[in-house]
Amino acid sequence: MHSIAKQIETAMIADRFRLRRRLRSLEEHAKQGRNVQPQLDQLARQVADSAERARQRASARPPIAYDDTLPIVGQRAKIAATIAEHQVVVVCGETGSGKSTQLPKICLELGRGVHGMIGHTQPRRIAARAVATRIAEEVGVSLGTQVGFKVRFADATNPDTLSN
Numbered sequence: 001m002h003s004i005a006k007q008i009e010t011a012m013i014a015d016r017f018r019l020r021r022r023l024r025s026l027e028e029h030a031k032q033g034r035n036v037q038p039q040l041d042q043l044a045r046q047v048a049d050s051a052e053r054a055r056q057r058a059s060a061r062p063p064i065a066y067d068d069t070l071p072i073v074g075q076r077a078k079i080a081a082t083i084a085e086h087q088v089v090v091v092c093g094e095t096g097s098g099k100s101t102q103l104p105k106i107c108l109e110l111g112r113g114v115h116g117m118i119g120h121t122q123p124r125r126i127a128a129r130a131v132a133t134r135i136a137e138e139v140g141v142s143l144g145t146q147v148g149f150k151v152r153f154a155d156a157t158n159p160d161t162l163s164n
Contacts, residue, residue, distance in 0.1 A: 011050035013116035058114045062139040064105050070098030100131050113162030125151040
C-alpha cells in the first residue's frame with residue numbers, strides 16, 4: 001500500500017484526493033482482516049491511468065518562446081524562481097508589460113499545468129477570451145486545446161487543457 005501512496009503523487013491533482021481517500025479506506029479494511037487485494041489492484045490501475053494521463057499532458061506541452069521586448073521577460077528567471085518557491089506570488093507591473101500573457105507561459109515552462117490546470121482570471125468575459133486567444137497564438141496551439149478559457153455560458157477547455 002505504501003507504493004500506491006507514493007504513486008498517487010504522480011497522478012492528476014483532480015484525482016489525488018479521491019485516490020488517497022480510497023487507499024485510506026482500504027487500509028482500514030485491511031486492519032480489520034478483510035481481503036482487500038482485488039480492490040488494491042483496481043486502485044493501482046486507477047492511479048496508473050491518472051499518472052499516464054499526466055505523462056501524456058507533459059509530453060504534449062507546447063514549446064515556449066518569449067517576446068524579449070516585454071519588460072516582464074527581463075525578470076523571467078527571478079519570477080520563475082519565486083513561483084517555484086512560493087504558493088502565492090503577486091506580480092505588479094505597468095499595463096502592457098506582459099503580465100497576463102507571459103506569466104502563464106512561465107508557469108507552463110516550470111511544469112505547471114501538467115498535473116492540473118493553470119488558472120488565469122480576468123475581470124471581464126471578453127478579456128478572458130482575448131488573453132486566452134493571445135496565449136494560444138504565442139505558444140502555437142489552437143484555442144480550446146492546450147490553452148482555453150471558461151466563462152459563464154462558454155467553456156473552451158477540454159481534459160488536455162493546460163492553461164485557461
